[in-house]
Amino acid sequence: MARCRGTAESLCQGRLDLDDDKFGAMCTTAFGCLQEWPDLGAMCGANLGVPAMAGNGNESSCSGSGGSRKRKPDAYDGLDATGGANDMSKRPRGKRLSGISEIVAPGKGKQERPKAGTKKKAEAASAAAAAAAAGHKTDYIHVRARRGQATDSHSLAERVRRERISERMRYLQELVPGCSKVTGKAGMLDEIINYVQSLQKQVEFLSMKIAASNPVVSFDIVEDLFGRQLKQSRRSPAAALPAMALPAGQLEPSCLQMSHMPQMHPSAAANSTGFGLDMVVNNPYAPAGASCPVSAAASVSVAAGPSTTEPCLNVNGTAAWDIGSRNLFSGFVAQFQSVESDCLLNNFKMEM
Amino acid sequence: MSSRRPSSRGNISEDEINELISKLQALLPSSRRRGSGQASTTKLLKETCSYIKSLHREVDDLSDRLSDLMATMDHNSPGAEIIRSILRS
Numbered sequence: 001m002a003r004c005r006g007t008a009e010s011l012c013q014g015r016l017d018l019d020d021d022k023f024g025a026m027c028t029t030a031f032g033c034l035q036e037w038p039d040l041g042a043m044c045g046a047n048l049g050v051p052a053m054a055g056n057g058n059e060s061s062c063s064g065s066g067g068s069r070k071r072k073p074d075a076y077d078g079l080d081a082t083g084g085a086n087d088m089s090k091r092p093r094g095k096r097l098s099g100i101s102e103i104v105a106p107g108k109g110k111q112e113r114p115k116a117g118t119k120k121k122a123e124a125a126s127a128a129a130a131a132a133a134a135g136h137k138t139d140y141i142h143v144r145a146r147r148g149q150a151t152d153s154h155s156l157a158e159r160v161r162r163e164r165i166s167e168r169m170r171y172l173q174e175l176v177p178g179c180s181k182v183t184g185k186a187g188m189l190d191e192i193i194n195y196v197q198s199l200q201k202q203v204e205f206l207s208m209k210i211a212a213s214n215p216v217v218s219f220d221i222v223e224d225l226f227g228r229q230l231k232q233s234r235r236s237p238a239a240a241l242p243a244m245a246l247p248a249g250q251l252e253p254s255c256l257q258m259s260h261m262p263q264m265h266p267s268a269a270a271n272s273t274g275f276g277l278d279m280v281v282n283n284p285y286a287p288a289g290a291s292c293p294v295s296a297a298a299s300v301s302v303a304a305g306p307s308t309t310e311p312c313l314n315v316n317g318t319a320a321w322d323i324g325s326r327n328l329f330s331g332f333v334a335q336f337q338s339v340e341s342d343c344l345l346n347n348f349k350m351e352m
Numbered sequence: 353m354s355s356r357r358p359s360s361r362g363n364i365s366e367d368e369i370n371e372l373i374s375k376l377q378a379l380l381p382s383s384r385r386r387g388s389g390q391a392s393t394t395k396l397l398k399e400t401c402s403y404i405k406s407l408h409r410e411v412d413d414l415s416d417r418l419s420d421l422m423a424t425m426d427h428n429s430p431g432a433e434i435i436r437s438i439l440r441s
Binding site for chain 2: 161164165168169171172175176185186189190192193195196197199200202203206207209210213
């Protein structure tokens with residue numbers, strides 16, 4: 001609360017010698033605060049709102065009051081950066097409540113003459129209180145609260161929560177194409193879900209295409225992606241080893257799934273136009289019930305040697321690899337490399 | 353509370369919304385990892401935003417790679433043929 005007061009006061013002082021530049025700066029400050037500190041947001045909104053009511057400055061006051069109500073979407077470009085917002089809003093509710101009710105009381109008297117407060121620096125604090133009261137009103141009109149109703153901490157919190165949800169929804173509406181035509185929350189959520197699903201499929205399909213197109217290049221990509229993953233999650237160093245070197249227990253289920261899926265769907269393998277990868281795209285979340293590890297398959301095929309590639313393919317159970325070996329891959333080594341790289345790629349995607 | 357109020361079509365029941373929310377949550381990678389603990393709607397929507405952004409980035413990156421691959425590849429090589437057949441499908 002102390003910090004809140006201090007900021008409000010300084011904002012108030014800034015308002016006293018008001019010019020357009022400062023006002024713009026204050027607008028942006030208020031925007032930033034509005035998300036993190038609901039009560040500070042109310043005060044800032046008040047600071048902006050009072051000159052708007054007083055009627056000096058046309059375009060600047062317009063941007064102030066309009067902005068605090070409409071919540072311009074570009075204020076949320078830094079949405080990722082405001083990760084601490086939720087933590088900060090979890091301060092004790094009682095404290096905030098007392099702060100607000102304390103502000104409301106003097107506000108009733110002062111609200112009729114907001115300009116009087118702005119002229120004397122000595123009255124900065126009381127002006128802030130008046131402004132906050134006015135801002136309290138203007139800010140919460142948005143969430144359909146009337147004065148006198150809003151002092152209950154539960155309803156305040158609920159209102160803030162609903163406010164935030166609808167902000168996010170509006171932001172999502174911009175991200176998802178075609179979502180602005182849909183009215184109603186349910187329709188929007190439906191649209192968002194569909195969009196996310198289609199994006200996921202797109203990513204999966206694209207990565208599969210790349211993996212299928214060139215085994216060597218895909219291996220490079222996977223190495224690249226894998227490095228990024230390591231940087232992000234700081235997993236155990238064992239994960240950095242090639243999949244074939246890992247014992248069965250350390251492999252992700254998706255790796256196992258990779259080599260066993262065709263066995264679980266023999267008809268799919270037969271009907272597939274040629275690529276095991278397609279089947280993986282179609283069944284990304286099939287249960288990885290198979291217990292034979294990739295490393296076992298690898299050791300068998302390595303022992304068999306390059307001259308007997310066909311048995312090796314049978315161990316992996318993929319008719320698709322068979323086609324791949326004839327059309328796409330020059331030799332056994334390249335082929336195995338691609339098996340390995342696809343495992344890793346799949347692995348990586350499960351991590352995301 | 354009735355599941356759907358016939359008087360106002362725009363008013364959809366809480367149950368439906370909750371169902372959609374949990375459906376959305378199942379799509380997000382973070383919730384899949386953590387298990388199905390009901391996170392707050394605000395957090396969920398925020399995560400959805402960042403997830404959509406990351407998916408956009410991913411798609412851009414992958415299509416860039418694919419087009420690079422196509423550009424560098426010999427047009428008559430079997431690999432290019434295969435890519436073309438995949439792209440057609």
